[in-house]
Amino acid sequence: MPSPRYRREMPQRYRLEAAKCKKCGKLFFPPRLVCAACGSKGFDKTKLSETGTIISYTIIRVAPADFATQVPYAIAIVESDNGARLTTQVVDCKPEDLEIGKKVKFVFRKLYTEGHTGIICYGYKAVLV
Amino acid sequence: MVGIVGYGSYLPRYRIKVEEIAHQWGRDSETVKRGLMLKEKTVPGMDEDTITISVEAARNALKRADIDPVEIGALYIGSESHPYAVKPSGTVVAEALGVVPNVHIADYEFACKAGTEAMFVAHGLVKADLVKYALAIGADTSQGAPGDALEFSAAAGGSAFIFGKKGVIAEILDTFSYTTDTPDFWRREGAFYPLHSGRFTGEPAYFKHELGAAKAILNKSGYKPTDFAHAIFHMPNGKFPLAVAKRLGFTKEQIDAGWIVPLMGNTYSGSSPTGFSATLDIAKPGELIILVSFGSGAGSDAFIFKMTDRIDEVRDKATKLKEILENNRIYLDYGQYAKYRGKIIMSG
Numbered sequence: 001m002p003s004p005r006y007r008r009e010m011p012q013r014y015r016l017e018a019a020k021c022k023k024c025g026k027l028f029f030p031p032r033l034v035c036a037a038c039g040s041k042g043f044d045k046t047k048l049s050e051t052g053t054i055i056s057y058t059i060i061r062v063a064p065a066d067f068a069t070q071v072p073y074a075i076a077i078v079e080s081d082n083g084a085r086l087t088t089q090v091v092d093c094k095p096e097d098l099e100i101g102k103k104v105k106f107v108f109r110k111l112y113t114e115g116h117t118g119i120i121c122y123g124y125k126a127v128l129v
Numbered sequence: 130m131v132g133i134v135g136y137g138s139y140l141p142r143y144r145i146k147v148e149e150i151a152h153q154w155g156r157d158s159e160t161v162k163r164g165l166m167l168k169e170k171t172v173p174g175m176d177e178d179t180i181t182i183s184v185e186a187a188r189n190a191l192k193r194a195d196i197d198p199v200e201i202g203a204l205y206i207g208s209e210s211h212p213y214a215v216k217p218s219g220t221v222v223a224e225a226l227g228v229v230p231n232v233h234i235a236d237y238e239f240a241c242k243a244g245t246e247a248m249f250v251a252h253g254l255v256k257a258d259l260v261k262y263a264l265a266i267g268a269d270t271s272q273g274a275p276g277d278a279l280e281f282s283a284a285a286g287g288s289a290f291i292f293g294k295k296g297v298i299a300e301i302l303d304t305f306s307y308t309t310d311t312p313d314f315w316r317r318e319g320a321f322y323p324l325h326s327g328r329f330t331g332e333p334a335y336f337k338h339e340l341g342a343a344k345a346i347l348n349k350s351g352y353k354p355t356d357f358a359h360a361i362f363h364m365p366n367g368k369f370p371l372a373v374a375k376r377l378g379f380t381k382e383q384i385d386a387g388w389i390v391p392l393m394g395n396t397y398s399g400s401s402p403t404g405f406s407a408t409l410d411i412a413k414p415g416e417l418i419i420l421v422s423f424g425s426g427a428g429s430d431a432f433i434f435k436m437t438d439r440i441d442e443v444r445d446k447a448t449k450l451k452e453i454l455e456n457n458r459i460y461l462d463y464g465q466y467a468k469y470r471g472k473i474i475m476s477g
Contacts (some may be wrong), residue, residue: 003460014225015227069175080223091176092459107185108188110178110180120212122221125176
């Protein structure tokens with residue numbers, strides 16, 4: 001990920017900032033300009049809850065080069081307790097520990113580094129509660 | 130009243146046992162365990178570093194402080210394993226906590242006492258009314274060379290403390306610093322692992338500075354060892370803090386709450402601060418606590434705290450150290466440990 005994009009995404013990757021539609025109350029992560037549910041353009045800034053539930057997951061066994069040392073690792077769709085869905089790595093567990101419906105907690109981790117000399121990119125991941 | 134208004138800790142879930150490291154290098158594990166008084170140590174995950182540990186510890190501190198992060202006017206991180214050689218750890222942590230942009234930030238480095246350095250300065254700024262709240266963090270993912278004695282102890286973890294004048298849970302009654310130029314442990318620029326002077330790290334380094342700072346603050350404040358409910362000394366291994374406590378006249382019972390090194394290892398800048406955090410988890414209102422850190426190079430920072438009634442309101446708002454230490458442990462073998470710590474040279 002190029003550095004300018006990483007910088008733009010910090011509110012979401014670092015602080016889990018989301019947008020809640022002022023009209024219909026639907027939660028969006030990342031925030032949108034127009035509500036996909038009611039078409040409204042008014043949003044309140046909010047945060048995802050600290051915990052969520054695994055909706056689905058897969059185990060990556062053949063990974064891109066930057067993630068090759070981490071295999072096997074899990075990527076899951078997690079629904080936060082306040083209703084937003086996001087894709088995230090689930091770490092600090094074995095593949096057999098994972099189940100749909102298990103509770104997770106969002107944590108702050110290194111996502112990857114831009115080579116040996118580039119910036120270190122940080123953001124959210126999830127761990128089993 | 131100036132003191133701590135919130136505190137929190139974080140340790141990685143991964144562990145390696147002394148037996149596993151001893152087996153790798155042909156050492157007798159029972160001799161090592163008896164000599165160092167260690168059982169196992171924490172190991173950072175491949176996606177964990179001083180910055181991620183600092184964020185998690187500080188989030189726990191914010192839960193207990195119950196303040197708006199934008200009111201934090203200074204944020205300092207003490208570590209000898211800052212991920213960047215040039216670029217502050219503190220900026221990432223401040224951004225993740227929502228503290229930016231009206232904040233003063235600096236990274237500190239003084240071997241194992243960088244965390245209490247951050248605490249020392251944070252306390253001073255609040256006392257001088259330069260900032261409303263100041264956040265001080267001690268965190269490390271410490272390095273021990275393969276086969277070196279340090280490999281049995283060098284661990285990962287950290288603790289965070291928010292200083293303020295409103296909502297104090299532990300008032301600071303006194304501070305003292307004791308420092309000399311003592312080359313007992315060092316790492317040159319570009320070197321992967323630190324070096325140390327073997328037995329020279331004991332009497333002329335650890336003991337001289339721990340005893341010097343502790344005796345000086347006791348003399349300055351007028352307190353005696355028997356006045357304290359709890360004492361925390363830096364924990365490079367299990368044995369040294371017990372020995373220094375005995376020489377000062379403290380009992381094993383007084384240091385028990387913070388003597389977490391047998392299961393945690395030495396978290397360097399996070400060592401005595403995390404022992405202090407574990408002590409705050411069980412301390413009662415009105416009790417006195419003495420904390421004396423040690424950093425090679427060398428120096429010690431000493432603090433005397435008095436617990437307030439508010440501790441009973443906040444301690445359950447975040448996970449306690451004992452739970453972090455004993456729950457969700459994932460044990461690694463030496464091969465996995467070497468991979469996680471980047472000790473394997475990869476081709477290409």
